[in-house]
Amino acid sequence: MPKLLRIDASARTSRSLTRALADHFIESWQARRPQDEIILRDVGSNPPPIITEDWIAAAFAKERSAEQEELLALSDELIAEVADADIIVMATPMYNYGMPAALKAWFDQVVRVDKTFTFDLARGDAPLEPVFAGKTLNLLTSWGEFGFATGGLNEGRDNLTPHVRTASRYLGVDAFHHVGIEYQEFGDARFEASSEAAFSAIEPLVDTLIGAPELQTNQTRSAA
Numbered sequence: 111m112p113k114l115l116r117i118d119a120s121a122r123t124s125r126s127l128t129r130a131l132a133d134h135f136i137e138s139w140q141a142r143r144p145q146d147e148i149i150l151r152d153v154g155s156n157p158p159p160i161i162t163e164d165w166i167a168a169a170f171a172k173e174r175s176a177e178q179e180e181l182l183a184l185s186d187e188l189i190a191e192v193a194d195a196d197i198i199v200m201a202t203p204m205y206n207y208g209m210p211a212a213l214k215a216w217f218d219q220v221v222r223v224d225k226t227f228t229f230d231l232a233r234g235d236a237p238l239e240p241v242f243a244g245k246t247l248n249l250l251t252s253w254g255e256f257g258f259a260t261g262g263l264n265e266g267r268d269n270l271t272p273h274v275r276t277a278s279r280y281l282g283v284d285a286f287h288h289v290g291i292e293y294q295e296f297g298d299a300r301f302e303a304s305s306e307a308a309f310s311a312i313e314p315l316v317d318t319l320i321g322a323p324e325l326q327t328n329q330t331r332s333a334a
């Protein structure tokens with residue numbers, strides 16, 4: 111049976127648009143497949159600690175002290191959640207043109223040598239390889255401004271979606287979907303239309319994911 115991992119990164123727990131998009135995604139999924147397990151990770155409310163010099167030393171240590179194991183305990187837990195998940199739902203605002211610090215802290219805890227990627231110079235100029243594969247990432251965003259696409263007013267200023275997309279390679283993500291709301295800060299008809307379009311895109315996305323051959327294969331594998 112496929113498992114979902116829902117990650118929330120908004121610092122707001124009330125009136126959060128990204129949390130509302132994620133709620134709608136999960137409700138749509140559960141309406142179709144109530145049996146699937148959902149893992150919840152709210153980094154917006156409980157940000158993981160920023161990695162430190164000691165954390166990096168522990169991550170790269172060949173043999174670890176009990177103290178180093180303890181230092182990596184949360185990282186182990188977060189990585190286990192990613193390892194378990196087939197479908198990742200990542201709900202995140204844009205803060206200062208990029209991802210919230212809490213989500214970056216999560217990535218730094220999760221993307222770890224010999225756990226989520228291997229490093230081997232025998233591979234030449236591309237020594238890093240992800241450990242996991244076959245996962246689908248659904249990125250649900252909201253931002254206050256608009257026009258971040260090519261030709262738009264804010265072209266070149268979206269450092270959120272490209273960053274998540276690039277780093278998600280080390281989560282084992284092969285398929286990437288993005289649904290986003292724009293114009294939040296304007297609160298006008300353009301915001302209403304953008305919000306409506308984003309919420310309306312969720313159910314068809316869930317239908318596509320549930321009908322995808324990978325999901326059917328996963329089901330067959332778990333049933334065997």
Ligand SMILES: Cc1cc2nc3c(=O)[nH]c(=O)nc-3n(C[C@H](O)[C@H](O)[C@H](O)COP(=O)(O)O)c2cc1C
Nearest residue numbers: 120122126127128203204205206207252253254255
């Ligand atoms: C600290 C902070 C920084 C923000 N920075 C940006 C920004 O750089 N660009 C932008 O378009 N919107 C920015 N916004 C607006 C948010 O992206 C927008 O309010 C979004 O809806 C927040 O997500 P949420 O509704 O899930 O909390 C910022 C909001 C906050 C609170």
